[in-house]
Amino acid sequence: MSSRxxxxxxxxxxxxxxxxxxxxxxLIPALYHRFLDGQFDETSRIIGVSRTKLxxxxxxxxxxxxxxxxxxxxxxHKGTVDRFVKIFSYIVNDxxxxxxxxDIKKALRDDPKIIRAFYLAVAPDLFEPIAEQLSKTKVxxxxxxxxxxxxxxxxxxxxxxxxxxxxxxxxxxQVYRIDHYLGKETVQNLLALRFANTMFEPIWNxxxxxxxxxxxxxxxxxxxxxxxxxxxxxxxxxxxxxxQLLCLVAMEPPASDDADALRDEKLKVLRSLKPITNGDVxxxxxxxxxxxxxxxxTSVASYQDELPADKKGSRTxxxxxxxxxxxxxxxxxxxxxxxxxxxxxxxxSEICIQFKPIPHSIFDHAEGAPKANxxxxxxxxxxxxxxxxxxxxxxxxxxxxxxxxxxLSFADTFxxxxxxxxxxxxxxxxxxxxxxxxxxxxxxxxxxWVDPIxxxxxxxxxxxxxxVAGTWGPSGSYxxxxxxxxxxxxxxx
Ligand code: BG6
Numbered sequence: 001m002s003s004r005x006x007x008x009x010x011x012x013x014x015x016x017x018x019x020x021x022x023x024x025x026x027l028i029p030a031l032y033h034r035f036l037d038g039q040f041d042e043t044s045r046i047i048g049v050s051r052t053k054l055x056x057x058x059x060x061x062x063x064x065x066x067x068x069x070x071x072x073x074x075x076x077h078k079g080t081v082d083r084f085v086k087i088f089s090y091i092v093n094d095x096x097x098x099x100x101x102x103d104i105k106k107a108l109r110d111d112p113k114i115i116r117a118f119y120l121a122v123a124p125d126l127f128e129p130i131a132e133q134l135s136k137t138k139v140x141x142x143x144x145x146x147x148x149x150x151x152x153x154x155x156x157x158x159x160x161x162x163x164x165x166x167x168x169x170x171x172x173x174q175v176y177r178i179d180h181y182l183g184k185e186t187v188q189n190l191l192a193l194r195f196a197n198t199m200f201e202p203i204w205n206x207x208x209x210x211x212x213x214x215x216x217x218x219x220x221x222x223x224x225x226x227x228x229x230x231x232x233x234x235x236x237x238x239x240x241x242x243x244q245l246l247c248l249v250a251m252e253p254p255a256s257d258d259a260d261a262l263r264d265e266k267l268k269v270l271r272s273l274k275p276i277t278n279g280d281v282x283x284x285x286x287x288x289x290x291x292x293x294x295x296x297x298t299s300v301a302s303y304q305d306e307l308p309a310d311k312k313g314s315r316t317x318x319x320x321x322x323x324x325x326x327x328x329x330x331x332x333x334x335x336x337x338x339x340x341x342x343x344x345x346x347x348x349s350e351i352c353i354q355f356k357p358i359p360h361s362i363f364d365h366a367e368g369a370p371k372a373n374x375x376x377x378x379x380x381x382x383x384x385x386x387x388x389x390x391x392x393x394x395x396x397x398x399x400x401x402x403x404x405x406x407x408l409s410f411a412d413t414f415x416x417x418x419x420x421x422x423x424x425x426x427x428x429x430x431x432x433x434x435x436x437x438x439x440x441x442x443x444x445x446x447x448x449w450v451d452p453i454x455x456x457x458x459x460x461x462x463x464x465x466x467x468v469a470g471t472w473g474p475s476g477s478y479x480x481x482x483x484x485x486x487x488x489x490x491x492x493x
Contacts, residue, residue, distance in 0.1 A: 008430045010043040010114050014104065016130060017121035018048025018090065019062065026180075027119065028066035030422035035084045036075060039427060042083060047107050048090045049100070059090035095129045101137040108139060115430050116144040124151060128165030135169045145429050146170050149178035150240055151231065155454070156447035163440050172440060176429050181241040182436040183421030183428075186379040186410075190248040190351075191257075193377070193385065200375075201253065203355070205330045210372065212336045213352040213481075213489055214245055216379075217344035221290070221469070222318055223306025232316040233287070234457075237340040239450045243270065244438070245379075246336060249351060250326055259434035263442060270445035274325040281456035287464040288319035288474035290343040300343065300469040317457070317464045318342045321477035323484075337481050339488070343469040349379035352489040363399055371403045374489065383418065384409040 013031075015023055034040060048059050063085045067076065091107060093100025108116060118134060120127055127148055134140035148166065153159025166175055181187050194200055203209070216237055222228040228236065247266035254261040276284050292302035303318050319341030326336065353375040361369055374388040386405040393400040410418065428436055465474035472490065481488055 005037050005039050007038065008040055008115075008427050010040070011117060011430045012045050012047060012108050012114055013117050013119060013426075013430075014047045014049060014108070015119045015121060016049045016126075018059070019050045019052045019054065020121055022121045023048070024062070024066040025070055026420070026422045027121070027426065028063050029070040030420055030426055032067050032071055032081075032084055033075065033419065033423050034427055035087075036077065036080050040430075042087055044087060045107075045109075046088050047104070048088065049093045049104065050090075051092065051094050053092050054090050056089045060085040060088045063088045095126055095133060101133050101139070105137050105139050112141075112143075115432075116141055117147065117429050118144065119147040119426075119429075121149075124148070124153070124162050127162060128168065131166055131169040140169065142171075143174075144170075145174050145176055145432070147176040147178060147426075147429055149180075151227070151235070152177060152443055153447065154230070154235060155451050156444060159443055159447050163443070167440075173434070175437075175440070176425075176434060177438040177440075177443060178425055179240045179244050179438050180421040180425065181244055182438075183423075183425040184379060185418050185424075186377070186383045187245065187248065188424075188436070189385075190245075190377065194248075195253055206332055206334045208355055209334050210354045210356045211334055211484075211486060212249060212354065214242055214249075214336065214338045214350075215352075215488070216242060216245075216340040216349045217347060217472070218340075218342050219344060219347045219470075220342060221301070221303065221306055222342040223301070223303045229307065229311050229314050229316045232454075233318055233320045233340055233342070234450060234454055238320055238322070238338060239446050240438075242338055242340060243446045243449075245351065246324065246338075247442075249353075250331055250336070252330070257435060259437075260439075262435055263439045267439070267442050267445060268328075269326060270442060270449065272326050272328040272331075273449045274327050275449065275452060276322070276324075277452045278456065281453055282460075284323040284480070285453055285457075286319075286321040286474060286476040286480050287317035287457060288321075288341065288467045288477070289316070289464040290318050290341075290469045291466045293469050298470070302469070303343075315463050319344070319464070319467060319473045319477070321473060321480050322453075323480055335484065337486075337488070339473060339477055341467075341473050345470055345472050347381065350489075351377040351379070353377075354486070354489070363401060367400055370401050376405075376489070382409065382411070384411075 015027060017023065031046065064081060067081055067084070089107060091100055091103045093104065120130055122130070131146065146166065153162050194204065247269045250269045251265040252268065254265045289303050292305055293300050304312060307314055321337070321339040324336040324338060355373040357372040358370055363370065370390045376386040376388065378384050378386070385408045388403055388405055390401045391404050393402045425436060465476045467474040472488065478488070
């Protein structure tokens with residue numbers, strides 16, 4: 001089946017922070033793909049706003065460069081790129097400069113059928129001043145949308161402050177908090193897998209599932225990214241992306257795909273998380289920081305070596321493993337093991353649902369007991385779903401059992417390219433669909449659960465455990481799961 005393109009209403013998308021990295025790497029390439037597919041056309045406009053002095057023509061050139069650099073070459077269609085960049089215009093503006101705000105007002109069209117969206121690709125301390133100016137200059141309408149993204153605070157208190165600031169002007173139904181993991185095709189597929197098939201739901205609980213593993217491993221380092229040292233893996237990956245994944249795996253079936261029906265269920269999961277506090281922090285959490293390797297064939301700097309001089313000695317974690325428990329009827333007694341880190345052995349994000357062993361085996365165990373089923377949901381790369389099953393090894397030699405995957409590979413099944421997360425999310429804003437965006441209460445519930453872990457780490461005298469770059473993390477991460485008689489899933493044997 002081919003994909004279905006449903007054009008969106010014409011829009012004026014105002015992007016604050018238009019010359020930044022996010023705009024070039026993610027927003028422009030994503031919009032280009034949607035334009036190329038005909039989801040919108042020249043009746044829409046993208047208005048860049050930033051302090052940097054640029055003309056419209058220079059901003060259009062920046063857009064063209066972003067397409068050249070960040071869109072795969074096979075999609076560079078000269079005529080389409082020429083048409084695409086023409087919808088870009090630019091306004092020089094400093095939040096405190098009234099002149100620029102007048103220009104923004106002039107650039108926007110008055111037609112109520114044209115959707116107005118403001119993407120704040122700027123530091124969160126500018127969200128409130130920008131929202132205030134949008135209101136003061138009457139640029140914002142009741143049906144306008146505002147898009148914001150992380151870091152949405154560094155703890156519960158600061159995130160509430162940011163949300164309060166935005167809420168002074170925008171109503172919650174106008175606020176689109178991006179967690180780009182929710183825009184990933186495979187993450188949305190969790191919903192399809194669970195709620196468009198009958199076979200999983202009856203066994204999706206503690207009676208049949210032994211435990212769940214969530215791994216988001218990256219091979220890149222982090223020390224050269226200024227922001228990262230302030231954040232660390234707990235805030236950068238767990239508080240948002242991984243807790244959102246957990247919610248989609250663990251939530252009750254919502255009554256519909258309505259944004260609030262779904263978000264209500266996710267919120268219940270976040271509120272059922274067993275707090276990890278005080279003594280439990282040492283038992284159920286592991287944090288690590290990578291050290292370098294150097295051999296004849298490779299040389300990778302340590303996190304410390306990548307840091308600028310004034311940050312040396314930092315105890316920021318580049319790896320986290322957690323044992324997470326959900327205190328509700330469905331999941332009591334089923335641990336969810338998380339691990340995420342930079343400079344790990346490979347880039348892989350996957351969810352492993354480990355089922356319980358069969359209750360009784362009729363087979364000869366000379367070659368070991370049948371392995372319990374596993375469902376592996378591979379989010380990236382090599383997106384797909386695998387059910388690990390026991391089958392009879394073909395041929396003579398008795399009843400020998402072997403574990404093999406029932407394998408659904410997206411690349412083999414679908415011919416269409418898989419859209420990037422931002423393609424979906426940017427146009428969901430125009431459609432007015434908040435389903436894949438975080439609601440304020442979700443965000444705050446996530447911070448509330450994460451804060452005590454971080455606070456305990458800050459009080460602890462020991463530094464993060466070190467792990468060698470290019471491995472699966474510190475030994476403590478293995479101890480965390482092996483103590484429970486389980487092991488990390490690291491691919492088929
Ligand atoms: C971002 C984090 O939110 O997600 C980065 O700030 C991380 O540190 C990135 O690398 C991972 O996203 P993806 O889509 O590459 O898995």
